[in-house]
Amino acid sequence: MAVLPLVIAPDPRLKVACRPVAAVDDRIRTLMADMLETMYAEDGIGLAAPQVGREERVIVIDVAGRDDPPNPVKLANPEVVWTSDELRTQEEGCLSLPEHYAEVTRPDRVRIRYLDENGERREIEAEGLLATCLQHEIDHLDGVLFVDHISALKRNIILRKLTKIKKQQEAA
Ligand code: NI
Numbered sequence: 001m002a003v004l005p006l007v008i009a010p011d012p013r014l015k016v017a018c019r020p021v022a023a024v025d026d027r028i029r030t031l032m033a034d035m036l037e038t039m040y041a042e043d044g045i046g047l048a049a050p051q052v053g054r055e056e057r058v059i060v061i062d063v064a065g066r067d068d069p070p071n072p073v074k075l076a077n078p079e080v081v082w083t084s085d086e087l088r089t090q091e092e093g094c095l096s097l098p099e100h101y102a103e104v105t106r107p108d109r110v111r112i113r114y115l116d117e118n119g120e121r122r123e124i125e126a127e128g129l130l131a132t133c134l135q136h137e138i139d140h141l142d143g144v145l146f147v148d149h150i151s152a153l154k155r156n157i158i159l160r161k162l163t164k165i166k167k168q169q170e171a172a
Pocket of ligand 1: 093094095096136137140
């Protein structure tokens with residue numbers, strides 16, 4: 001396993017629609033394992049393949065609390081097949097937008113269809129933080145970031161700050 005370098009916004013690689021995984025093979029299983037290792041190393045609760053520069057429909061998630069045993073979930077080709085009418089608002093962050101947070105409102109419960117790491121078709125119903133996290137990561141596969149759910153004013157403030165940091169790093 002390996003910790004992969006993260007793609008930080010703004011970056012065109014975070015704005016693409018990723019292609020479906022044709023088969024969950026060893027190549028995809030390695031990607032899933034590396035993504036989990038990267039996510040844990042960065043203290044994240046979810047990570048999508050475009051965040052490590054891969055245009056593939058793969059996400060990993062672990063919303064277990066700090067004191068709980070790890071509970072990793074690896075998903076290929078995840079699809080939202082149902083959402084509740086009830087909404088919930090959560091302060092979201094993203095490893096690709098470091099140190100920026102904003103409240104985002106999404107459906108409170110979702111049903112997701114996906115392929116697991118053995119290529120088996122599965123469905124899960126999730127609520128609360130896990131539901132939010134699944135929607136956030138699936139958004140990434142279509143080039144959508146959490147800041148795309150907030151006002152253009154707030155989004156532009158965050159993206160301008162990130163652009164400035166990138167320019168400073170390039171100049172250093
Ligand atoms: Ni994210």
